[in-house]
Amino acid sequence: MNNKLKIDLVEESQQNSFPKNQWFVVALSKELKDDFIARKVLNIPMILFRDPQGKVTALEDRCCHRGMPLSSGHLENGQIRCGYHGLLYNATGQCVEVPGQDKVPNKAKVKNYHVIEKQGLIWFWYSFEYETPNSEVPDYPYHEHEDYLYDGDVYHYDTPYQLIHDNLMDLSHLAYVHLKTIGGNAKIHMNAEMKVTQGDNQVVVKRHMLASDPPPTYSMAYPFQAKVDRWQEIDFRVSHIRIWTGAIDTGTDSLDNPERNGFNMRGFHAITPETENTCHYFWTMSTNPQHDRERIAKVVIEQTRLTFDEDKVVIEAQFKNLKQFEHKEMVGIHIDVGLVRARRIIADLI
Numbered sequence: 001m002n003n004k005l006k007i008d009l010v011e012e013s014q015q016n017s018f019p020k021n022q023w024f025v026v027a028l029s030k031e032l033k034d035d036f037i038a039r040k041v042l043n044i045p046m047i048l049f050r051d052p053q054g055k056v057t058a059l060e061d062r063c064c065h066r067g068m069p070l071s072s073g074h075l076e077n078g079q080i081r082c083g084y085h086g087l088l089y090n091a092t093g094q095c096v097e098v099p100g101q102d103k104v105p106n107k108a109k110v111k112n113y114h115v116i117e118k119q120g121l122i123w124f125w126y127s128f129e130y131e132t133p134n135s136e137v138p139d140y141p142y143h144e145h146e147d148y149l150y151d152g153d154v155y156h157y158d159t160p161y162q163l164i165h166d167n168l169m170d171l172s173h174l175a176y177v178h179l180k181t182i183g184g185n186a187k188i189h190m191n192a193e194m195k196v197t198q199g200d201n202q203v204v205v206k207r208h209m210l211a212s213d214p215p216p217t218y219s220m221a222y223p224f225q226a227k228v229d230r231w232q233e234i235d236f237r238v239s240h241i242r243i244w245t246g247a248i249d250t251g252t253d254s255l256d257n258p259e260r261n262g263f264n265m266r267g268f269h270a271i272t273p274e275t276e277n278t279c280h281y282f283w284t285m286s287t288n289p290q291h292d293r294e295r296i297a298k299v300v301i302e303q304t305r306l307t308f309d310e311d312k313v314v315i316e317a318q319f320k321n322l323k324q325f326e327h328k329e330m331v332g333i334h335i336d337v338g339l340v341r342a343r344r345i346i347a348d349l350i
C-alpha cells in the first residue's frame, strides 16, 4: 500500500449512513478514456479523470473559487479547467493557474480522493478516519485470467442500493424473472439445496441444482449432453458481490470441487450508493467459452445484460411500491436467509 499518497479524507459533514472504511467501485476503467466523468458516490460529488500519465484521479466536484462544479469545465492535458472563470487544477487538486493573475493563492486547491485502478475497476477508499487504507484493494482475478473473457456496464438505479443486494442474494427469482435467459424450472430453483455460511463481513450462499435442464443461455454457450448439475455461489462482501454460476454434465464431477470444469459465468456486482435512495450498479460478466470464444463470450454477456435489464424493471417497481405502502410489513420466507444476513452485516457496520 502506498503510504506516501497525499489524500484527503471525506469530511465529517459528509458522514452518512453507509458502511465506512470500505473500498467502493466508482467507475469501470473503460469509462475513463479521453474525457472526465462526473459522478456522485456515497453523497460525494466527484470528478474522475486521467492525469497526463494516464493515472486516474478523483477530485471533489467543486471549484474553490465560487463553487461551480468542476465538471462544468473541460480537460486540458490531464488538468481540469473550471467552466466559470477558468481556474486550472492539476490531478492532485492543486490550482496551477488563475487567468489574469500572477500568483495562485496557497489555499486554491480542491479535495483529492483516494482512488486506485486495478483489474479494470476503479476503487475509492471511503473513510473518515484512515488516510492509509486499512485493507487491501479487493482482488478480482477473473478480469485477467487467461481462460476468461469479460465485459460489463454501469447502470443507474432509482432505488436504495440494498434492494439490489437483496435481489442478488436470492437467486430463486431466476425462475420467475429470468425464464427467457438464465432461468429454468421454478420448482427446481425454489427447492434447490442451499447452504449459507458467514465469515468476517462476508456471507456465502451456495445452491446446487442437480440433474436440471440447461437454461437457454447455457445450451447456447456449451455443448451439454442432456441434464446438467448446476451451481450458484454467491459471495457477499459489503461493497460488492461475486456470483459464480455454471453447470457440468450431470454426474461428471463433484460440485464441491473448486476446479470443476464445465460452463462458468463469474459475475462481479459492485453496488455503490449514490444517495440514500439511488445507486450505481457496476457489473461485469466473465465467462470461459471452450470454442469460438469471442463470439460466445459476447452472446453470454449480452444475455447477462438482458437479465440485468429484467432485474432493473423489477427492483425499481418494487421500490416504487414500497414507497406507496411505506408502513406495511414484509413477510420473510425460506429463500431470504442470505439477504437477511447481508443486511445484518451492513446494519452492524453503520
Ligand code: FES
Pocket (backbone or CB within 6 Å): 063, 064, 065, 066, 067, 068, 082, 083, 084, 085, 086, 087
Ligand atoms: S467558480 Fe471556478 S473559476 Fe470561478
Ligand SMILES: [Fe+2]
Pocket (backbone or CB within 6 Å): 167, 173, 174, 177, 178, 307, 308, 311
Ligand atoms: Fe436477477
